[in-house]
Amino acid sequence: MTSAPMSGRKAQAARNDELILQAARAVFTADPGAPIAAVAEKAGVGISALYRRYPSKEALLQKLCGDGLQLYIEVTERSLAQEGDPWEAFAAYMRGIVDADTNSLTIKLAGTFTPTEELGRAAVQASSLATEAHRRAVEAGVLRPDVTTADIAMLFEQLASIKLGDEERTAQLRHRYLALVMDSLRVPPAHRDLPGPAPVDEELSTRWYPS
CATH class of the missing domain: 1.10.357.10 (Tetracycline Repressor, domain 2)
Incomplete structure (x- = not known):
């Protein structure tokens, strides 16, 4: 049994979520003290879209x-x-x-x-x-x-x-x-x-x- 394809809105939400998580990993492993707004910026999503999914850092x-x-x-x-x-x-x-x-x-x-x-x-x-x-x-x-x-x-x-x-x-x-x-x-x-x-000296x- 295959699952039904997601609607356009749900598919976009899933894509946004993946972008947010990838961005969050990159941002916070570089600087754990970075603000959550830095994640939204790197993910290319609005801060409101991020907060709808994750209410806090x-x-x-x-x-x-x-x-x-x-x-x-x-x-x-x-x-x-x-x-x-x-x-x-x-x-x-x-x-x-x-x-x-x-x-x-x-x-x-x-x-x-x-x-x-x-x-x-x-x-x-x-x-x-x-x-x-x-x-x-x-x-x-x-x-x-x-x-x-x-x-x-x-x-x-x-x-x-x-x-x-x-x-x-x-x-x-x-x-x-x-x-x-x-x-x-x-x-x-x-x-x-x-x-x-x-690794070489230049690296x-x-x-x-x-x-």
């Missing part, structure tokens, strides 16, 4: 983090459903979380709003799934047993802090350093070619100049 931040948690849950569930090589299943989990970039929200937005009960439940579920991914890898003998789930969480945050060049270059570098991290986590240790070239120096 707090509500918008809650939505962003709720979506991030749900994405984390989906990525982890997919890796847990993967059969075959236990290391590849764990590696898929690590790569998937880095690609999802949910930790950029954690780095910038943690402590800037009041979590709802729903967010609390989602966080518990995400934590439980992460613990299961870790447990399976350790019990299969492919992950260092002295590495904890908290260690993995901190590694995700370190990788999310890498931002150099455009989105494509940033993703390439994150996977380069993820590969280094993964080789240090694996039992027995692995050595393989790293994805993407290392590093551009961070000191306004864009």
Whole structure:
């Protein structure tokens, strides 16, 4: 059974909502203290349209983090459903979380709003799934047993802090350093070619100049 197509007004509202969320993520991960008007401006929608959907900055931040948690849950569930090589299943989990970039929200937005009960439940579920991914890898003998789930969480945050060049270059570098991290986590240790070239001095120096 297929759902009926949305009316023109509903379709426009859905498009506006997607624009608002994309803009909010960009604005608030760059500056958590930015006003909600900056989101409306970046999204290209009127402030009244934004407030009809999200009555406050707090509500918008809650939505962003709720979506991030749900994405984390989906990525982890997919890796847990993967059969075959236990290391590849764990590696898929690590790569998937880095690609999802949910930790950029954690780095910038943690402590800037009041979590709802729903967010609390989602966080518990995400934590439980992460613990299961870790447990399976350790019990299969492919992950260092002295590495904890908290260690993995901190590694995700370190990788999310890498931002150099455009989105494509940033993703390439994150996977380069993820590969280094993964080789240090694996039992027995692995050595393989790293994805993407290392950053050059010119790339590093551009961070000191306004864009």
